[in-house]
Amino acid sequence: MSSRTQSWFGIVSYCLATLFLLYEMAVQVSPSIMVHPLMHDLHIDAAVLGMMASAYFYSYTIMQIPVGLLFDRFPAKYLLLIAMCCCAGGLLFFSLTSQVLTLALGRFLMGIGSAFAFVGVLVIASRWFKRRYFAFLVGLAQMLAAVGAAGGQLPLSYVVNAIGWRASAIDLAWIGLGLAVVVFLLMRIHPSERELSTTAHWCFPSIRASLKRVLGRPSMWWIALYAFCSWAPIAVFASLWGVPFLMERFAQSNTEASSIILVIWLALAVTAPLLGLLTRRLNSILLLQVTALFGMIAAAALIFSGGSLAWWQYCFAAGIGIASAGQILTFDVVRGQQDKQDLGVAVGFINMAVVAGGALLQPLSGWILRWHSHGLMIHGVPQYSVGDYRTALLLVPTCFLVAAGVALFKLPASRASNDRTN
Secondary structure, three states: OOHHHHHHHHHHHHHHHHHHHHHHHHHHHHHHOOHHHHHHHHOOOHHHHHHHHHHHHHHHHHHHHHHHHHHOOOOHHHHHHHHHHHHHHHHHHHHOOOOHHHHHHHHHHHHHHHOOHHHHHHHHHHHHOOHHHHHHHHHHHHHHHHHHHHHOOHHHHHHHHHHOHHHHHHHHHHHHHHHHHHHHHHOOOOHHHOOOOOHHHHOHHHHHHHHHHHHOOHHHHHHHHHHHHHHHHHHHHHHHHHHHHHHHHHOOOHHHHHHHHHHHHHHHHHHHHHHHHHOOOOOHHHHHHHHHHHHHHHHHHHHHOOOOOOHHHHHHHHHHHHHHHHHHHHHHHHHOOOOHHHHHHHHHHHHHHHHHHHHHHHHHHHHHHHHHOOOOEEOOEEOOOHHHHHHHHOHHHHHHHHHHHHHHHOOOHHHOOOOOOO
16 A cells, blocks of 8 residues: 555545534433423423433443453454444434433433544544544544534424424434445555454453553543533533523523523634644643643633623633643653553543543532522523523532642643654
């Protein structure tokens, strides 16, 4: 295979993997648009809804290290095909049931399939492209993921209003199955993947050694904590409670409130590849420090400021997106510390920390909402005040504060890898 042909195969494979990531993000955030219809149809409150929605993140989180082991041992194409079908199947299951437990099971299946998306992009980028392009490609993938999240909110809000949440979920499932067909026809297997699935790779000592090399580094755990805290605000605010909070805060419709959340995703989308480019000149740890501090200020201002809706509140929303984009740099830091044979496990571990924010803080925020509220019901739907939401959303600036502390005191800049020559 010529180098030019291989480059084109790599570009096509990377683009298809990022399309799945875009799709997975739309699936992930879709419940935020369906909050009121779900509570009305199922007669549930915020705590139950938070638990149901977070089932996605439980399976997503649990699967990250197994997914990393799979990518280290099998071609990405086959794994992504299975993942897309699983995600679409979960959506169909979600759309056809009326019980909270089975709805949660549908979200759980979506999480299993979606768990392969981001790790798949990073593994494909590391196999098909040189090291110096890695941070930019991760940032570009995050940009497309943010576009997918925006597609799961503002446009989907119109679809949900027009045809209902069940039909919307079915349409998303068909899109996933169509993408699987395209991947089957166009994605290529990298030459290095043809000998991955050997018996030696699957013996217990090999798996144990790989996990020990990755998890035995103290720095990996601090990087993981930063990743958790930098993305948890997105899981809590942008993906779940941001829309209903803004509807209550500014007396808006779900479509109008979605436009503010859209700013978060657009800011994240624009910032992610720019941060990837900045790592060519600036230290990754320095960028982690700056983005976390910026996010803490912006989140506190948006959630706790007074007054009516104004342009500067859109700026604060953009600040949250800019700050959360910093989590893509954690993968660049990890990429510089790990051998290629362990990259899937390392990336899976960090991505597990990223999505753990949803698994842990979405239900926690729901419980805080229910605990702080006065139990008011209108037409069978629980009502929460601005004060209730603010108490629960205090988690958002707190997460950024913890991330800033980790970046400032536990990830000294001298440890960052800035090698871009390979």
